[in-house]
Amino acid sequence: MPRTEPTALTLLRRTHEAQVVDVLRRLGAVSRGELARHTGLSRTALSSITGALIGRAVVVAGPAPAEGVRGRGRPVELLRLHPATGRCAGVDLGRGRVRAVVANAAHQIVASGARACPPEVPWERRTDAALELLDELLDGSAAGLEGIGVGLVGPVPAPGERAATVVRLLGERYGAPVLVENNTRLAALAEAVHGAGAGARHAVYVHLSHGVGGGLVVDGRLLGGASGTAGEVGHMTADPGGPRCRCGNHGCLELYASLPAVEAAGGPGDDGAVARAGRMTGRVLAGLCTAVNPELLIVGGELAALGARLLGPLESELRARTLPAALRGLRIVTARLGDEGGALGAIALIRQEAPPAVNGGARAAAGPLAGCTGPGSSG
Structure with a gap:
């Protein structure tokens, strides 16, 4: 039998199937309503496409986890990729x-x-x-x-x-x-997708550890910037008259809100040292929150475990210095994913980006996706 070329209708259907698979690959289990919203496909087209994918065992359907007492309505069904289709x-x-x-x-x-x-x-x-x-x-x-x-x-x-x-x-x-x-920016992506920020589209993440790093998630995706330094809050200026930082600037946040800085100022048990770290962090994040207008500010790293002693001064400084409209609805939370955050963010990055294959299957991104960061990013 001679080989026939696919018709325009067949090619369109393949494109729509690829859209559905891509959404499920990025977001995991979603309802048909959410799938329609993310793909822009009609309910009729979506029903036909998902039915075919289920028939080929590419997609599986199942009930959503029960949450509290449900009414008499039809239970919500979630669609997800078959677990065996890819790791x-x-x-x-x-x-x-x-x-x-x-x-x-x-x-x-x-x-x-x-x-x-x-x-x-x-x-x-x-x-x-x-x-x-x-x-x-x-x-x-x-x-x-x-x-x-x-x-x-x-x-x-x-x-x-x-x-x-x-x-x-x-x-x-x-x-x-x-x-x-x-890895700190990847932790930001993980928290926004799976952790403290799950469900939020816009989030600012700051990691207060041996160094100070951060990440920006805008419209659900990690923001790298032109050369990969987006979210590098550790080397934003907290005090223009402060001491010289190893990056060459003066008064960087890392000089006040990293573990070594807090230890030098009295240690985690010293309320004054902890409050100073919180205030300086809030001072730096104020401008960032005005510019980005996030729904969520996520604080991670070892210093986040200090709780209200750190977050109270941070929030006070933030509210005193940020455009009030940018604070409307803003929540400040601590990170949830802990040590697995960076690795989980790396998986989220792969699911979101998937650039074309080169060099025998290995794919690498140029610019920010190859990991450009400013000096002293934390780990």
């Missing part, structure tokens, strides 16, 4: 450990693990540890692996040696797309 892996080459997470197409975590890796360990050895850990979590098989996201500590200039080598090694080993980003 994604997220790796965080953090300051004191390497962590990896593997998720299936239904956004369920199927494997997770970590290896201790002290700060002095060279990044080449960290990459080796990540490969060993991923081999274990993937059970020796990369079949169905859609991509690997990797978070790195600190500046990752594109096309810097570290990022390029990580992309090459993981791409060669697993034959899958690889994206590299700063």
